[in-house]
Amino acid sequence: MGHPRHPRRALRTTTVGAVSATLIAGAALGLAPAAQAAPGPGVRFVDISGAGGTVLKANVVAPSDTSRRYPVVVLPTSWAVPQIEYLAQAKQLADSGYVVVSYNSRGFWQSGGEIEVGGPEDIEDASKVIDWALANTQADPDKVGMAGVSYGAGISLLAAGHDKRIKAVAALSGWGDLIDSIYSGRTQHFQAAALLSGAGYLTGRPSPELQQVMKDFLGSNLAKEDDMIAWGKKRSPDTYIDSINKNGAAILLGNAWGDTIFPPNQYADFYEKLTTPKRLEFRPGDHATAEATGLLGLPNDTWEDTHRWFDHYLKGDDNGVDRELPVRIKSRSTGAYESYPDWKSVGATKKKIALAGTTTIHTNVDSGANGGLLELSNILDQFLRLPPTASVPLLPRRWAGVWQSEKYTSEQHVRGTAKLHTTLTPTKESGTLVAYLYDVGPLGLGKLVSNAPYTFHGKTPGAPFGVDLELFSTAYDVPAGHRLALVVDTVDPLYIEHNPTGAQLTFSSPKDDPSYVSIPLREQ
Missing domain, CATH: 2.60.120.260 (Galactose-binding domain-like)
Structure with missing residues (x-):
């Protein structure tokens, strides 16, 4: 097979590029109120040295009482979103007794380096940020957590398979299998891939490897299919499931039924392979929309459950989250929640x-x-x-x-x-x-x-x-x-x-x- 034949696809690419710009601008503008309210005592904007000395732009939100240590939560940013993304949630976590370090993933915005899509550099960056937090804040080395939306979720899961210090993860709208996400049914998910590619060029610096992979993927270069699959497997938490299970971090997975970038099936499959303390939540919506209101500091079920998850597995609070049925889903038709003992019991x-x-x-x-x-x-x-x-x-x-x-x-x-x-x-x-x-x-x-x-x-x-x-x-x-x-x-x-x-x-x-x-x- 050669390149796609249909001339309308060029129009689609332009359209999706425009959508990319709109979404990114909307994210930045929508988060602006949180950013304006955030600076002040307890909030610092810092530079952290990542893999290979790459500068990662970050912010730190911490309790004002510096007389003791606190659990720490590290938040890598989503794809194409600036480092203000999590400030509303970071302030809420800090108010309840956490040190929070959020950083702009490499290759995006003011952070250095190139976009590697969860490559080895991204995994090392996460560990470097943890190193920095333990050396420069009141972070407790025995109570380290990671969380993120979308790209930040994928990096958090990958890091959990490589850094034993991570005790709890909340991975929201992320991926367990990158190939099964945008190439399920061995079919290129055109709008998803074009959106990610366009947003990457608009807000960051795609690596030469990523540029080639996306060119081959969108151009239907089947001669490179094996190379593309190998590239994706290297960046899939599912590939490192044994290490993730061995390291033992408690993992919360949340996603939307209609996620057109990281569909729910691949997350459910990944959940089933986990042997650590785990929880799976599905709600109506599309990619990252189930968490969106929480990023603005508004009430949000996904973030509330994330806080409960960390309160138990990092703070040790006996809040019952470990005794609840671990699979929690919300009906698209009624908005009612249902709970199940495991994924196979859903639709038995x-x-x-x-x-x-x-x-x-x-x-x-x-x-x-x-x-x-x-x-x-x-x-x-x-x-x-x-x-x-x-x-x-x-x-x-x-x-x-x-x-x-x-x-x-x-x-x-x-x-x-x-x-x-x-x-x-x-x-x-x-x-x-x-x-x-x-x-x-x-x-x-x-x-x-x-x-x-x-x-x-x-x-x-x-x-x-x-x-x-x-x-x-x-x-x-x-x-x-x-x-x-x-x-x-x-x-x-x-x-x-x-x-x-x-x-x-x-x-x-x-x-x-x-x-x-x-x-x-x-x-x-």
């Missing part, structure tokens, strides 16, 4: 929708079913419960395959990960499909429940093969009188597709291997 009941018959669709045209726009669509779902929609009866069957369940006589509580199993026969050796699960009301309007992409290469045209695809995990209630519909098409603005011009995809359901979508349901 499975109900299959048969995908009977043979359906052929043509490629290269967007049927109208899609996953929405990065950030915007899932923010609307988070605050207004308005997910992306499609009129399922009007979807053109030339370009979309549609299968529906029976009409449900009672409410269905979808929880966890829906799974598609089917037999696919392509007319070309490469191709991309995107599966969508819709909640379809009496008038045929479908509300998006979940979706996921799938790409294949090197297949024999005309030869059938099996496809198993996990849709992105969710918590959604389907009302009585509605149906669930599985829709499959081949073009979605969120992803880069690999369908040659004129290709067709045929879905069948052999008697000895029937096709279905498995729906995970909460036990009634």
Whole structure:
């Protein structure tokens, strides 16, 4: 495969670049009130020497009483966000008895170096900041924690696998597996990658290695696929799971159901591999939106649980967080919380929708079913419960395959990960499909429940093969009188597709291997 063929992708890149600038400017302006209120006694802006002597711009917020030692929390900044990001939370933590050191991740804003995306330099930076805090503040060397949103979350998890001093981590909207995040289904998550790349150029200095990786990734240079995967694995906490477990830090993972950069599935998989004290929380929203209000100092469930986590595992408070069921999820439909003993108990009941018959669709045209726009669509779902929609009866069957369940006589509580199993026969050796699960009301309007992409290469045209695809995990209630519909098409603005011009995809359901979508349901 060569570079993407579609000229509209150049327009998409420009659009996402503009979105990048808007988000970054919004973050800086939105945090300005916290920054203006912060300077004063107890707040210092400092330079810290990171890996190789690179200067990291940082700030320190500490209790005014310097007569004793305090637990310390280190906060690496999110991708493209300046060092004022955590000041509101840092002041709250300091007021409750913590030393807090936040630093601008290398390569961004005034910090030196280049953007390495959780590379060895970033991991060493985290340890250097801990060294500095222990030498220059009232930080207790036996009570070290790390936390962060997005990029800061990934760095915190990576550091926990390399620095035994870290006793507790709160990793919010982060990644366990970088490849399974923006390359799940072996499909490039176009808007996510373009947003990260554009924001990196706007606010920092991408390393030559990162520039090449993103060029190959967005340019569909499959000859470099193995190199890209190796690069991502080196930067995935999942790669260091044994060291993380051995070091024993208590780990809180928080994410949003609709995270279009780091989807929930990969975080749930990472959580299951942890043997340390652990907690997993999922809420409605998109990337980093579940934590956003807390960064402005407003009440926020995610940050409140983060404080409780540190209070127990760093301060030793008996606040009960260790005795609560460790998997805590919030329904997209009702906003109610549910708790489970482990991830596999979420959606423990499975109900299959048969995908009977043979359906052929043509490629290269967007049927109208899609996953929405990065950030915007899932923010609307988070605050207004308005997910992306499609009129399922009007979807053109030339370009979309549609299968529906029976009409449900009672409410269905979808929880966890829906799974598609089917037999696919392509007319070309490469191709991309995107599966969508819709909640379809009496008038045929479908509300998006979940979706996921799938790409294949090197297949024999005309030869059938099996496809198993996990849709992105969710918590959604389907009302009585509605149906669930599985829709499959081949073009979605969120992803880069690999369908040659004129290709067709045929879905069948052999008697000895029937096709279905498995729906995970909460036990009634």
